[in-house]
Amino acid sequence: MRPWLRPAALSEDLGLSRSAVSQLLRSLVRKTGFRVKGLLKYPLLDMTVVFGWAQSEDDTATLGKFTRWLQSRPGVYATARSALTSMMDNRVYFEALLHRNRELSWFLSQLRRFARKPYLLEVLFETSTGPQHSFYLADFDGSSWNINLSFRFEAAMSAARDYTDIFPESEDEPTSATVGSLTPADLATLTVLENSYFATYSDAAAEIRLHGIPVPPGRTLRRRLTLLRKSLVRPYVFVRDIGLPERVIVSVQDWSEGRRITRLLEGRFSQFPYARLLSGNQLSLFDLSLPACVDVAHFAQSLVRLAGGDAQICASVTEDRIVGKELLPVLRQAVQLRIRQTSPLTARTAS
């Protein structure tokens, strides 16, 4: 719930000894791969996230070709094939992190290429500053999940449908106002924080050194690390194997006024057990991890009923997922580019 808490604060909060908390955390890491990672505002590194899907009713061969192409691109960090969709078609979902000036337009032109002859896939995509994450444990009793997505879910959502205009906007991302302009060393530090929110001074120093940039003095770097962590990075919990085997992506193509349907679902987003959200102007993807007992078909039908004619909603049970491919190399490359732009001398040293 509060991923920013360190073990010391946690032990105080839970009334447990420091060693008990450390032991619990160690066991969590062992059993669930528990890690506190950091969400960056990628535009800080001149990067943009592109997300979307390609669809075909029966041409799985072309979709396979498209998937192989996606997986050969270094910036594509997540792909997922639909095993079963509520529209009974075949889909490939993707997310890519791309440099705005160097890669974005080429990548988008390639996506459009797959929509033309000879491929003729339906390809839909949007850009975003980055995904949101949510982890909600209220429906977990320690061993199993009890999620009610039946009539009460549909009724509550229907009742809220007319009030989306008063829903709060999604929480403001931290701003860079307090940080000042970012130095190449800051950018290198940010890439480390993306991988681990609690990255240490020595992790940051090693990363900076890797780029061939002089490492700032100890106290300065420590202060900077704390400031960047607090101001620009949002922590989120990464876990796996917690009894949520069904990975379902809900795609919402929303053409209602003020994205009413998307906002309605965004309002519910933080109450799904483990969820990621990629939000665009007309297209949003809700990437949900659900327990096996959830009836995806009924859930999808409730969503379609809610949307009426205002949005097209498709829920896909996915497989062959490659999610969270290591982003570090992509981010490192972006840092290199920024270094070259800001200081040709340093860049030469680095290369």
Next chain:
Amino acid sequence: MVLDSDDYHPIYDFTTPYDHLIPAVDDPAAQFYLEVIRVYLAMCEGVISVRKAVEIAQRLREHPEFAKHPVDPSILPVSATLKAKLIENLETLQRYNLYTLDAIKSAYSFAFMVTDAPLRPVDLRVLQFFSENPEATNYDAAEALNIVPRTVGRSIQSLRERHGLRFSYLIDTTAFGIHSFMLFFKLSDGVRWSDVESGLADFPFTRSILRTTMSETGYASFLFPGNENRVHAFESSINRLVGRVFEQVTLHSQIGMARTTALSLYDGNRWAFPEQLESVLDTSVPPPRIDSNRTLWCGGPKRGLSPLDFVIASQLRIDGRASARKIRDNLRLMGIDMSAPSVAYSIRKIRERGIMLPFVAFGGVGLSTNFCFEIVCDESWKQRILGFSQLLPSSFAYLSDHGMILWIDVPSMHQVRYYKLFRSLENENGVHFVQPIMTVGLSGSRPMDDLSRHWNASDRGWSVDPSVLDLSRYLY
């Protein structure tokens, strides 16, 4: 307009203790579902007799909404679980001030989703016995399972209450000279689902409609009597709709049916995946032998069967264990006067002709994912798939001249595996295509005797005028 709930004006003149939960609505379609709920609750509470409920149900059949969602509250089992769910959903509607047709329909249909309930070991054994011997008596079951008949009776009661257990028959309608067709279609661009649904509902020979809100594909089934001319008139009218209303269609004419369950895969808690099913794709492995007790092939018109026998067969479809006296009472409510011995004679006659396939229906055992696959294939694949379908947890096959339509109920945890397996049949030589549909919200079918109101009965059997079989008149 939504009125205060005090202003609710019931269509039928009786009150229930839950009328304060019934919202006042103007939409006649919404009113239809509310009245169905009220009749059911009144029946549970003993406010109205079953006879009265049957009478009202007959009148509800006249409602235009009935053809879209044929629901008959009088044949639903009196169940505390179902009653509680309906009341809870009505309370939820009231809490959220939801009085739209969609919300009321959802409140109704969600209550009928049989939720999983724990199955006692004895109930599982009883269920397993009757799924293999659907026509057996309680005494047969008691003897086979080595328990007392009273325990069997109690088990059946509990299974009815918590798992919607129902004894029923599939009927070869061709024995009565009645054709059964299923039309699979994909709507043309710009055609609205609601228009097609209403058109199909108005066509007097439509038995069931599956409207898939999530895609452009759907199906409808039809039942009508007559010779080849009638069939031709109907087929031509469908051809006229292709390119205008429907982008694609396949019209399946029924040649047989099969219904199977494999409770041996269930341990009362979890379902196992029948690994042998994977061999359906390996043509070097012969298919399992087709069980003739689970399959019924249509044999065409049989001598000595009258329209009245058809009405009685329809009654057995609703309740396979109904006694001759109970059927006599039901017929009286329909205005047909017949003695119990005559009914018993008719039942015997139908049985001797071998035109009924007994089965038990049940739910709430963890088979929450339901798919329908339209499989257009050659004869050998039809036989092969039919053989392997017997390994499925629960399946129903509609065998046609073009292949088969297979409905399967599977546990959610294996849904992807089953889906991919049947979908991949499409890659086999001899299988022309596989069209899957998620059958959420399957809305039942119009009772056969209700459809027969639009047919003419004579000594020579049922008939209709070919001109009335023009579906295109309803869909343009």
